[in-house]
Amino acid sequence: MGNILVGQSGGPTAVINASLAGVIHAGFASGRKVYGAVNGVEGILAGNLISLDQFKDHRMLQLLKQTPASYLGSCRKKLPDASEAPQMYETIFSVFQKYDITDFLYIGGNDSMDTVDKLSRFAKETGRKVRIAGVPKTIDNDLAGTDHTPGYGSAAKFVANAVRQISLDARVYDINAVTIVEIMGRNAGWLAGAASLAGVDGIPGADILCLPEKPFSVDWFLKTLEEKNREQKSLVVAISEGIADEKGNYLCEYTAKKSNADDQFAHTMLGGAGQALEHFIKKELGYKTRTVELNTLQRCFAQGASLTDVQEAFQAGVQAVCFLERGESGFMVCFDRKEGEGYEITYTPKPVEKIANLEKKIPASMLSADEKGVTREFIDYALPLIQGEPQLIYENGMVAFCKR
Amino acid sequence: MGNILVGQSGGPTAVINASLAGVIHAGFASGRKVYGAVNGVEGILAGNLISLDQFKDHRMLQLLKQTPASYLGSCRKKLPDASEAPQMYETIFSVFQKYDITDFLYIGGNDSMDTVDKLSRFAKETGRKVRIAGVPKTIDNDLAGTDHTPGYGSAAKFVANAVRQISLDARVYDINAVTIVEIMGRNAGWLAGAASLAGVDGIPGADILCLPEKPFSVDWFLKTLEEKNREQKSLVVAISEGIADEKGNYLCEYTAKKSNADDQFAHTMLGGAGQALEHFIKKELGYKTRTVELNTLQRCFAQGASLTDVQEAFQAGVQAVCFLERGESGFMVCFDRKEGEGYEITYTPKPVEKIANLEKKIPASMLSADEKGVTREFIDYALPLIQGEPQLIYENGMVAFCKR
Secondary structure: OOEEEEEEOOOOOOOHHHHHHHHHHHHHHOOOOEEEEOOHHHHHHOOOEEEOHHHHOHHHHHHHHHOOOOOOOOOOOOOOOOOOOHHHHHHHHHHHHHOOEEEEEEEEOHHHHHHHHHHHHHHHHHOOOOEEEEEEOOOOOOOOOOOOOOOHHHHHHHHHHHHHHHHHHHOOOOOOEEEEEEEOOOOOOHHHHHHHHHHHHHOOOOOEEEOOOOOOOHHHHHHHHHHHHHHOOEEEEEEEOOOEOOOOOEHHHHHHHHOOOOOOOHHHHHOOHHHHHHHHHHHHOOOEEEEEEOOOHHHHOHHHOOHHHHHHHHHHHHHHHHHHHOOOOOEEEEEEEOOOOOOOEEEEEEEHHHOOOOOOOOOHHHEOOOOOOEOHHHHHHHHHHHOOOOOOOEEOOEEOOOOO | OOEEEEEEOOOOOOOHHHHHHHHHHHHHHOOOOEEEEOOHHHHHHOOOEEEOHHHHOHHHHHHHHHOOOOOOOOOOOOOOOOOOOHHHHHHHHHHHHHOOEEEEEEEEOHHHHHHHHHHHHHHHHOOOOOEEEEEEOOOOOOOOOOOOOOOHHHHHHHHHHHHHHHHHHHOOOOOOEEEEEEEOOOOOOHHHHHHHHHHHHHOOOOOEEEOOOOOOOHHHHHHHHHHHHHHOOEEEEEEEOOOEOOOOOEHHHHHHHHOOOOOOOHHHHHOOHHHHHHHHHHHHOOOEEEEEEOOOHHHHOHHHOOHHHHHHHHHHHHHHHHHHHOOOOOEEEEEEEOOOOOOOEEEEEEEHHHOOOOOOOOOHHHEOOOOOOEOHHHHHHHHHHHOOOOOOOEEOOEEOOOOO
């Protein structure tokens, strides 16, 4: 066996570096050299590889595990087909050869799995002795073939805690008010669905939850809000940024469409779904309304991370190396959840060609038609993923991290 | 001595309930009964007092300490002068008499200290045997007479960690991009200033920091951004929501003023200072830009709290009861910082009449004219306040809290 190369791609998560740490840990455990590709495949194409020897130090590896964002840098490059750009593939494999890379691991989401698929097929077709693996990563939890994705649990935990605490904050005054919490996730509502966890055990969380899986009706929404307001003055609404009406028009595009198009400030009106809803609430019901966009903190706030997620992300990296060393290639490490009581998962390599470019949405059985948004099945699915808190190392009162 | 009454007022902080816990703890320690006023003075006027006996249970008191938002509920009521509304004062003191209240503590910011001042003067002038104390609380850190305010340290810690982590997140791609982080604080830049802590020790934090104490110039800002962009593609800008130009026009009002006033979506354009800046950057420099408003999480996210702040907030409540029991009245508990190496504070009661209705801004010696925004003196001032992390109790993967 030659050396290992690992890269990161797509938007970061709170645990994408835990997977990196897992790959490094398993690589060193086999006595192998581990390189990192700076900014994903872009770094490979540019020959920008770095040695990861510094992580032979235990404390450095611990720090890496808790470092937010992608330590190696990222890219959003989707590889063209090998038939369209053979030179690009030759460049990549010549870099592999130069560094004696026999195993390449790519930590990423849908587009990254497409890259894994294309590179492993090219290797097979051209007889190159390089094995290629995908390690899943996305806060969106929308990858097929796996019970859930590393990164989702921490983002879900942040959302659940944020919605609960914003909800407590919103209810301190005895006045009519609406707080809209806007959560990431354009097409799949997994992350926004985590807002439901805030209200588990009868604790007040979000009073209305709107997911992209269900067509959004402004009339239904305002009517429900008005009804809820009769019982409780201050209301909290959790929405996915991707909610859209029956015709598929995104709420976040409502304001732009209905406003004066040549206004020089038109772009500021694009706003989000929350701002659009804010407009309707103020206009039709007159309640004091504000929007809180959870924004990038959802994916990068280490203090909000789930220990379960951190450990699984690390293990996904370790298992990927193990599967490669057994001779597997062209797979993504998938999580299978055991049936029955208690939470337990196993790791399986599944062919990446059956995973790439698919988008997993919330199944109908987890969706509820009312203002709750999700059923108990969703809560039973998501709650185990946000359990536990990592012990973080701090410096100067701030979460310590590794610099590249 | 009769019974103790405690109330909370104004916007919540992550530690306002730690001060409440301190008051309760000290009250029970003296063998006294402690009541809570629901929704501050509004609750007193309505006779809405509750017993706080449940906090004789140690675990409940621990939970209260970490509960975000105001446990007793809050209000924004500013009392009229006694001469204008004598009946209101009579109502309040009759409620005190009914519950045998001899000591009233009000946890809050500027407006609440005004209430403490008015009630204690009324008590003195009319010979009522009720002592009245203020316990400071505000994330804005803008109260006079005290080195800093409980609530600021935790909010500052959240801001410092958020800016550091958003900054790491923003730099993963190798592209021209600007991330604007908008921080609370309308007139005083204490909280936005905490963004500087993210960059301590030469770690990349915010590349430009703009505070309300310094008149904001769009030209200077764009020029500085362009210069910085030559060294580094992805830039992070931290701004206070209250930045204003030389004429005192708030940036957040720019968009509304310059847009078509009768546009039905005008209100969505109000946006914040960040959205206004976003407009200028996109228009003049064409960089990809996004704004992250830290919003209410700054004041309510328990996982971001500072242990130093939690402990001081608790102690402020304890000390307030002690000072009352020594016969003091009409004071606010103030923090005095010892000169010299190391961080140490002492608690002193200071006349609230000299504190109420003043607003403490960042002194000139802590402000820097360049893009750093603050001097080392500011960092030395703020850094000790964000040290340490409380051990939180979790339930179901979420921060546990007390319900009223």
